[in-house]
Amino acid sequence: MVNLDYGFQLKELSRRVTMIEEHFEKLNNGSKDPDKEWDNATLVREWRISKRTAANYRQQGLEYYKRGGLVYYSPESRKNFIKIRKN
Numbered sequence: 001m002v003n004l005d006y007g008f009q010l011k012e013l014s015r016r017v018t019m020i021e022e023h024f025e026k027l028n029n030g031s032k033d034p035d036k037e038w039d040n041a042t043l044v045r046e047w048r049i050s051k052r053t054a055a056n057y058r059q060q061g062l063e064y065y066k067r068g069g070l071v072y073y074s075p076e077s078r079k080n081f082i083k084i085r086k087n
Contacts, residue, residue, distance in 0.1 A: 043078075057081065
């Protein structure tokens with residue numbers, strides 16, 4: 001016999017949808033805050049550049065630091081680099 005407890009199924013579906021929404025909210029909010037440090041992947045995604053271009057920007061003066069083997073950029077370094085590029 002098939003379990004037709006629609007109340008339970010709707011409750012479970014609602015719980016899963018909420019979990020998915022929370023997950024996407026975390027993903028979206030992580031990169032939208034301009035005052036947070038960005039890792040290299042976030043810089044590449046937000047500036048829509050390649051990894052090679054990010055490496056070239058570092059050679060051209062984009063300040064960065066490494067932590068745990070990953071490259072990070074502070075908000076100030078990103079703003080300063082943008083100012084340098086405009087001149």
